[in-house]
Every structure is written in C-alpha cells, then in structure tokens.
Amino acid sequence: MSFSERVFNxxxxxxxxxxxxxxxxxxxxxxxxxxxxxxxxxxxxxWKEYTINWYKESAGRQKQIKETHRIVSQMNFLEFWPVELxxxxxxxxxxxxxxxxxxxxxxxxxxxxxxxxxxxNQNHLTTEIQNAGxxxxxxxxxxxxxxxxSITWYKDxxxxxxxxxxxxxxxxLTVQHSGIYTCKISISHEGKIYHSTNTIRLVVEEDAPETVxxxxxxxxxxxxxxxxxxxxxxxxxxxxxxxxxxVNLYWWFNDTFPKRCSGIPEADSPICEEELKKTHLGxxxxxxxxxxxxxxxxxxxxxxxTCKLQADEITHxxxxxxxxxxx
Numbered sequence: 001m002s003f004s005e006r007v008f009n010x011x012x013x014x015x016x017x018x019x020x021x022x023x024x025x026x027x028x029x030x031x032x033x034x035x036x037x038x039x040x041x042x043x044x045x046x047w048k049e050y051t052i053n054w055y056k057e058s059a060g061r062q063k064q065i066k067e068t069h070r071i072v073s074q075m076n077f078l079e080f081w082p083v084e085l086x087x088x089x090x091x092x093x094x095x096x097x098x099x100x101x102x103x104x105x106x107x108x109x110x111x112x113x114x115x116x117x118x119x120x121n122q123n124h125l126t127t128e129i130q131n132a133g134x135x136x137x138x139x140x141x142x143x144x145x146x147x148x149x150s151i152t153w154y155k156d157x158x159x160x161x162x163x164x165x166x167x168x169x170x171x172x173l174t175v176q177h178s179g180i181y182t183c184k185i186s187i188s189h190e191g192k193i194y195h196s197t198n199t200i201r202l203v204v205e206e207d208a209p210e211t212v213x214x215x216x217x218x219x220x221x222x223x224x225x226x227x228x229x230x231x232x233x234x235x236x237x238x239x240x241x242x243x244x245x246x247v248n249l250y251w252w253f254n255d256t257f258p259k260r261c262s263g264i265p266e267a268d269s270p271i272c273e274e275e276l277k278k279t280h281l282g283x284x285x286x287x288x289x290x291x292x293x294x295x296x297x298x299x300x301x302x303x304x305x306t307c308k309l310q311a312d313e314i315t316h317x318x319x320x321x322x323x324x325x326x327x
Contacts, residue, residue: 029111031082033079054073088110113229120180120199123231125200130205135169136173151186153181177202181200182198214316215238216237217286222322223320224324225296233307238284249310271300274290276288305321306320
C-alpha cells in the first residue's frame, strides 16, 4: 500500500464526521475563537507513525506555523484564541512519516474587521427566507467544541427571550419574526472567556401567489463606509419554484465587469465578484452573487455598483451606492 493510500485510510467518509465542518473558503470575525480542522478516523493508533505540520501561505511565501499561547495545534485541530486580522491567508496541513510529506487539506481564511458599533457585521451573515405559517429552526454556529458552552440569542442586537438553546425553534412563523438573529457562544479557555458568533437574517414572507415574477430581492441601497474598509455587496435573485438555467446574475460598475475572485492574486484587483451560488429554501429557488471590495477607495464613492438579473429578455436592476460616513 502506498503512503498516500495509508494516509487516506485514516479518514472517515464525510457523513461520519460531525465535529469537523468541511469548508474551503472561510470568513471569520476578528477577535473570535476559531479553528481549522480536518476529519480523522477513530483509528488513533495509526497516527503514531505520522507527524502533523500546519502551514500558512501569505504573499506567495509558505511558513510552518509554530505554536503560541494564541495559536494552538491539537492533532487535527488548529485553534485561534482568538483569530486576528493578520491571520488572513491560505492554510494547509501535511502528514509526514519522515520520508514523505502528504498535503491533507487546504483552506483560505479571510479575517474580517469587526463592526465595533454593532453586535454583527453586515458582511458576515447568511440569509434564510421562509414562508409564513411554516415551522423553522435557526441553527447556531457549530464552531464550539463543548456542548456545555454558554449560548445567547439576540434579535436585532437585543437579547431574545432569554433563549439559550443551540437551535432557535419557531413552530409557526409570522412576518413579525423577520429580523437579524445572532447566536453568541461563550467559551472558557485558560481563565478567559472567548466568543464565537453566527448571524442569520431571517426573512418571513406571506404565501406567494400562483404566478411569480423573477426579481432581485431587496431594494436599491446606500451603504455607509470609510476609506480603506472592506465591504461585501450581496445580490440575490428570486427564480420562483424551479431552477431556471437561462438566468444570468452579475455585477457591473464603472462601465466594466469585475474580475472573478477565484484564481486571481489578492493584490491584482481591489474589486472582484464571487462565483454564482444557487440556493433552495423551502419551495423557492434563489441565486446569489457577492461583490467583494477589498479596500474602499475614494473613487468607489463616486459611481454606482449595479447588480443585474437577466431572464426572458427582461433585466432587473439593483443599485448599491457607497457613502462616506459613520458605519
């Protein structure tokens, strides 16, 4: 059996691994507890012949990660107590038997600057759209390693009904349940309390009519920001009750199409768009494309960022403007 075959025998199927979420590109808020990990099997004795090494790649240079009081390596986990802005970069982990190295997994970690005037960041939330009259649950982040860690739920930054469970259950949704929900996990480590948060925008809609029109979710918006800030603009299109293949959703600004974020060097373009993502929520279908502005420039305040949804020879438009001011 080859070295690579022996290495992969250490790994379970994805469905067996619950404690280690699988992810390639990750956004996380500065100042929070966070970890990278890769799944392993229960055959712990097989690990004795291997050495685990973690690496970070930044600006084209690879550097082995050395443990500190803040960054701790434990078997298949690399923990950050807490994560800092300077931790952004590409990470990978290798196994070595003294003769060969084998790369197990790679990640791209993007540490976002925290909005210190709010309990959440607009550029670090997910959206869930549900129908009124149905039941639904909001799930807290699974980044906590202990079931006994303290959990607090907030709605629009106010403590929500003293809820402490890992899931927030709604037996029957109403439009009034719409809002921004933040789950905050408090974790004790070496005498200090660290936090991990997960924020979900819940949109509860009345029952849709039989005939639906493709449209962009939300209205034109104006976002307050500052020069040098990082911003992520969201554009989501509602497709109806089935996937339509002849639909295009894209960003347009300054009379140009932005470059795709994947496959370009970090310093190559200050603005890029993510790949198109398709989402199925309830019986409704959506597509989403994010526009990432790595550092807001003065010139970005003087033109529109336009999202266009094209289908059936009809174009729907959403315009986003950046405005200098207090966030």
